[in-house]
Amino acid sequence: MRYGTNDVLHGVTFQARRGEVLALLGPNGAGKTTTIEILEGFRMRSAGRVEVLGTDPAHSDERWRARVGVVLQSWRDHGKWRVRELLGHLGSYYADYSTELIRRPWNPDELIAAVGLTEHTDKKINTLSGGQRRRLDVAIGIVGRPELLFLDEPTAGLDPQARREFHDLVLHLAEKQGTTIVLTTHDLHEAEKLADRILILNAGRIVADGTAQELAQQIAGKDEVRWTYGGQRFIHQPSASTPFVFDLFQRYGAAVANLEVRVSSLEDTYLSLVQQTESHPSRATGMNSSKENQEEAAR
Numbered sequence: 340m341r342y343g344t345n346d347v348l349h350g351v352t353f354q355a356r357r358g359e360v361l362a363l364l365g366p367n368g369a370g371k372t373t374t375i376e377i378l379e380g381f382r383m384r385s386a387g388r389v390e391v392l393g394t395d396p397a398h399s400d401e402r403w404r405a406r407v408g409v410v411l412q413s414w415r416d417h418g419k420w421r422v423r424e425l426l427g428h429l430g431s432y433y434a435d436y437s438t439e440l441i442r443r444p445w446n447p448d449e450l451i452a453a454v455g456l457t458e459h460t461d462k463k464i465n466t467l468s469g470g471q472r473r474r475l476d477v478a479i480g481i482v483g484r485p486e487l488l489f490l491d492e493p494t495a496g497l498d499p500q501a502r503r504e505f506h507d508l509v510l511h512l513a514e515k516q517g518t519t520i521v522l523t524t525h526d527l528h529e530a531e532k533l534a535d536r537i538l539i540l541n542a543g544r545i546v547a548d549g550t551a552q553e554l555a556q557q558i559a560g561k562d563e564v565r566w567t568y569g570g571q572r573f574i575h576q577p578s579a580s581t582p583f584v585f586d587l588f589q590r591y592g593a594a595v596a597n598l599e600v601r602v603s604s605l606e607d608t609y610l611s612l613v614q615q616t617e618s619h620p621s622r623a624t625g626m627n628s629s630k631e632n633q634e635e636a637a638r
């Protein structure tokens with residue numbers, strides 16, 4: 340993707356599998372929204388090949404659009420409509436695309452309950468709070484029971500309870516309804532909790548691709564063991580913390596006090612990957628762990 344003379348995506352290559360929750364992480368301006376807008380068919384790419392549900396989104400039709408759900412970063416419209424009225428209306432566009440397997444649209448009352456807006460069914464949209472509005476955005480995105488759902492920072496502005504309910508909804512859609520979900524987020528815990536696979540983008544390049552555990556393994560030796568012995572404080576970063584701690588106790592027994600083992604978190608991995616590729620941009624593709632990407636790099 341190029342804006343004017345500015346290349347903002349460079350060789351971004353990945354695949355989302357059916358029923359998978361894929362999270363795109365990356366600092367501000369990394370290219371997450373641009374990537375998903377290209378996949379949604381909202382933005383024309385400058386070059387490259389894209390296939391979504393078997394179709395190039397740049398040449399998609401209504402039938403394809405009915406199978407895709409989109410929750411944008413912000414969407415302000417229809418302020419005077421009421422919640423149920425708007426969902427009923429938007430849902431009606433999907434009725435023609437109902438199939439034996441996927442009944443479209445989602446019943447408005449069931450959908451409203453699923454996103455936790457039952458108390459606000461008859462409220463005008465411009466009277467909803469920011470978080471209630473975000474729940475409605477999600478309802479609008481899934482009203483057509485999409486096979487593939489794009490969520491751009493879906494939980495920004497949600498309170499902890501709404502966030503948890505939203506997580507349950509995403510897991511339900513993926514596990515029970517087989518919906519493929521591609522989401523962007525700045526919340527690493529959210530990515531870890533929801534995503535089967537995480538892509539980290541930095542400055543328009545994929546710098547990592549794998550499960551949270553695989554990404555953590557790429558940054559080896561980051562566990563931190565802290566303890567005190569004889570009144571002195573020690574900190575060590577062993578390559579494997581369990582044998583290290585075992586050895587520590589074998590040597591010093593109960594004299595080891597205040598023991599803490601801090602296992603490297605996705606946040607550590609993320610920061611480390613982003614910092615490494617900032618100082619050594621050429622390392623970016625080498626950090627890519629997915630098979631497809633390694634094959635792509637080899638080609």
Ligand SMILES: Nc1ncnc2c1ncn2[C@@H]1O[C@H](COP(=O)(O)OP(=O)(O)OP(=O)(O)O)[C@@H](O)[C@H]1O
Binds near residue numbers: 365366367369371372
């Ligand atoms: N319409 C546009 N014209 C020119 N440049 C753009 C346009 N939209 C985005 N960009 C640039 O493309 C790059 C990627 O932006 P994008 O919005 O995809 O990032 P992001 O990872 O989604 O960021 P954020 O986390 O802040 O939402 C940025 O450098 C941005 O300035």
